[in-house]
Amino acid sequence: MGYDIKKLRQNFPVLSRQVYNKPLVYLDSAASAQKPVQVLLKEEQLYNNYYGNIHRAAHFMADQATADFEAVRDKIQKFIHAEFREEIIFTKGTTESINLVASSFCEKFLSAGDEIIVSEMEHHSNIVPWQLAAQRKGAKVVKLPFTDNGDLRIEKLPELINPKTKLIAVAHISNVLGTINPITEIVKIAHTNGVAVLVDGAQAVPHLTIDVQELDADFYAFSAHKLYGPNGVGVLYGKKKWLDKMPPYQGGGEMISEVSFEKTTFNELPYKFEAGTPNITSVIAFGAAIDFVLETGLENIANWEHKLLTYATSKIKEIEGVKIYGEANRKSSVISFNIEGVHAYDLGMLLDKMGIALRTGHHCADTVMQHFGIQSTARISFAMYNTKEEVDVFIRSLKKVRMMFK
Ligand SMILES: Cc1ncc(COP(=O)(O)O)c(C=O)c1O
Incomplete structure (x- = not known):
């Protein structure tokens, strides 16, 4: 069966709106993806029918909400192929997932003089939490560089790792x-040396099938909002052997087993x-987003996006x-670029007026x-719902902007 883009787009009503009297061309899904109606309906259905606070109330509504909430944990376990459901922890997003590990793992396992290796191509969310933890513990953050092409220099990893x-x-x-x-390769080198690995999967989950057992990563963090789900929700996957220790x-609510002023004991995982x-x-609505992605097929999505990436790049x-x-060589559907003589900010503003969101x-x-000695870039990113026609509109508009600055 082919990829029925017309039919697929009907699930995203927002895509047929206009901005500044121009059809919207949404090329900013790497920042946050639009939501299909299935997600919006799920939220409405919950509030209209069975909303209640989960886990602690013994009434019908709370029970049903709890069952649905926990069913999403199972769904995510399957989605990323985790071994145990209690390895799936709900957070606010990728940033909080990473902060959780930086705070809790480092509290237990990091000492003065220790080192954490962080790649040079990380989002601030995967740098700053490690710097904060290192400051608290008197440890050090060490950079794993990348080449001008954008490949991580993993040949450097064995020399950067030490006891x-x-x-x-x-x-x-x-x-x-x-x-x-190449996460599998990085994890192999790390584990050979007894080092744990945290993978920031924020940009990967919408495009790749994730198998945390195959990757063998110790921690894997991602956000729902980039995966066509609502914002305010994220996931931390962690190997049970780490999470247990x-x-x-944070303290409060469901995380306790018993509290007294003398001693508090903690709940089990997750x-x-x-x-x-x-x-x-x-x-709960995130569950609907995952169903939608799985029905569309991650491989179909990735193939479609790859075609758009190749076409747009050329x-x-x-x-x-x-x-x-x-x-x-192995690249996902994001293109960062600059045009000589045009500030990225001006480019973005002008394209916005032409209906293009980047x-x-x-x-x-x-x-x-800093690696490239620049302040900023423009970035377009593709999701399952973008089209070749949208790329054409973008290219025509880009050429117009270029002419304005000639
Ligand atoms: C690679 C990467 N890591 C982390 C984040 C932070 O995600 P969030 O803001 O959902 O916590 C982002 C968001 O753009 C990202 O692209």
Whole structure:
């Protein structure tokens, strides 16, 4: 069966709207994806029919909400092929998932003088939490560099690792360069040396089938909102052997077993790491997003996006004075670029008035900007719902902007 893009787009009513009297061309899904009606309906259905606070109330509504909430945990376990359901922890998003590990893992396993290796192509969310943990513990963050092409220099990894190294933090896919990093290889090198690995999967889950057991990563973090789900929800996958040993991240609510002023004991996994009322509605609606993605087929989505990536890259390259940042062999559907003589911010503003939504700035990845000696780039990113026609509109508009600055 072919990829029925027309039919698929009907699930996203927002895509047929206009902005500034121009049809919307949404090329900013790497920042956040649009939501299918299935997700919106699920939220409405919950609030209209069986909303209640989960886990602790013994009434029909709370029971039903709890069952649906926990069913999404099972769904995610299957979606990323985790061994145990209690390895799935709900958070606010990728950022909180990483902060949880940086806080709790480092509290237990990091000592003064230790080192954490962080790749140069990370989002700030996968740099700053490690810097904060390192400051608390008197440890050090060490950079794993990338090449000008956008490939991680993993040949450097064995020389960077030493007995003080406790963890490697790396993105599965870079949000600026689009590079798909060789996680299995990195994990193998790390584990040979007894080092744990945290993978930031924020940009990977919408495009790749994730098998955390095959990757063998110790931690895997992602957000629902980039995977066509609601915002305010994320997931931390962690190997049980680590999570069992790690202290709680936050105190309160469901994370306790018993509390007295003398001593508090903690709940079992995953609840030990889920303090307070979680984002019940968004977690349940996230389940609908995962169903939708699975029905569409991750492989179909990835193939479609790859065609758009190849087409758009070749068309952008035909334009004089354009530089693309990130041309790794294994690349996802993100293109960061600059046009000579045009500030990325101006480019974004002008394209916006033509109906095109794209991202400009440092993309929360200052170290990538520093690598290339630039302040900012423009970035387009594709999702399952983008079309070749939209790429054509974008290219025509880009050429217009280029002419304005000639
Ligand atoms: C690679 C990467 N990591 C982390 C994040 C942070 O995600 P969130 O803001 O959902 O926590 C992003 C968001 O753009 C990202 O692209």
